[in-house]
Amino acid sequence: MKVWMLVAALVLLSVTSLFIGAENLSITDLFSMTDRQWQVLTISRIPRLVSLLIAGVSMSIAGLIMQQLSRNKFVSPTTAGTDDAAKLGILVALLVFASATTMQKMLIAFAFALAGTYVFMKFLDRIKFKDTIFIPLVGLMFGGIINSITTFFAYKNDMIQNVTSWLQGSTSAIMTGRYELLYISVPLLIFAYLYANKFTIAGMGEEFSVNLGLNHKFVVNVGLIIVALVSVVVILTIGIIPFLGLIIPNIVTLYVGDNLKKSLIHTALLGAVFLLVCDIVGRLIIYPYEIPIGLTVGVIGSIVFLYLLMRRRAYEA
């Protein structure tokens, strides 16, 4: 796959995405829009598109960075406890700091997500049995434990419904004023690109990094901060988008390899394309109603994930 193909697909899908929805707005109306159509476009459709693009790029790159730093192809914010810890963080923010602003909530959730990811990385250091499948299972269990704590406190405080709504990523409620937090991702992603070479070297292991004079610990910490912050921002605006960070980098690896300087662009574009496709499918399947994007990504993503797992098994044997 070439970069221009992904760009072309992205443009095409972006345009398509703008003109799908319950409110009638077609591309032919573009130059003779009514006030209402203009409002739909600027208040709902464009913010939705922008948030899909940023979220798709963010989550795939977060996954890619995690896989590189943990040296395991099946680690991602979904399978390392990052998402679950962020959720717990949001709950704590709502319960303990009820009057907190969105920004403060984000910071609290970020602290939790970072801590959760960090604990998982510490697990990784300790685990001697480095089976590719075993590590993400540990991450999922770890996430499950955090989740049960979240559920317990949410139940006690009558907030189960809120928590469930974060669990399922949804773009249908995205509107002007409710997605701008996502822009925090943009500088982080640019920063990640500048760090690409360092992440690749860190992915070759600590000794390899030391040999090349790279401060391994520092680079890993920078990576984890980017991952945690990006995940939190996406969860707070759209919700958890499972599997995205897992499957996109794995597909890209197959055809461009693991040199981040090269694969980062592909991962970003493919992530956005994939998320747009899932969103469009979710919007069309029971038109004019919608299926939340977390669900479509979950279904399509888990099938791809299974395929990748099988493929890897066959490859190793």
Place this chain on the structure above:
Amino acid sequence: MIEVQEVSKSYAGKPVVEKVSLKIRQGSVTSFIGPNGAGKSTLLAMISRLLQKDSGKVLIDGKDISDWKSTELAKKISILKQSNQINLRLTVRELVSFGRFPYSQGKLKKEDWEKVDEAIAYMDLTDLQHKYLDQLSGGQNQRAFIAMVIAQNTEYILLDEPLNNLDMKHSVQIMKVLRRLAEELGKTVIIVIHDINFASCYSDYIVALKDGKIVKEGPTEAIIDNKVLEHIYDMDIPIELVNGNRIGVYFK
């Protein structure tokens, strides 16, 4: 010059390397030999700063390694470990280009790419340079890693068991390259090696370790000697002269 002064390391109270002092000669190939658990790899790891030492000093060009800036040291000394399990999909050329990281911090200039090309050509990998590492054989892989170290262009090159898992043909190939690095490019090469006959045929100096201490060190002829080897390995190893090389016959 590399100078090791009374370096020690112990794991859980058990000494692995005990007060080892050593001077490595410039522009030569030095082999560390000794039985399993003698502390060879541990010593090499401490010299290359991969491992923290408990006590003692390692001086590189007269300066303590802990006083060197890590990025500067990476231009001075390089280390390859026995298992290069990086499990990343990188092409040979990409891997070799990372050898320029200490000079370029990832932004390779024209002269960096020239060094990469030179290193690839030196290791005879030009035809394979766009292949992924996981598509190559063990020997080709090892050559790719050595090419990376050549691109890193350090005065000192340390290798921990570079012949691990290689067949005879590839082992000979690698050892010849290491000799050429010392003779043609004036590099100082230090290797940990198990096969005493490879050590005998290709090194200028040998350091024999046992139980974390240096038993004997000196020119190859002085170490590949029946008496000395018996002391190191606790077995009788008759030495035969074959084509001018001292070969230990230890198979029976």
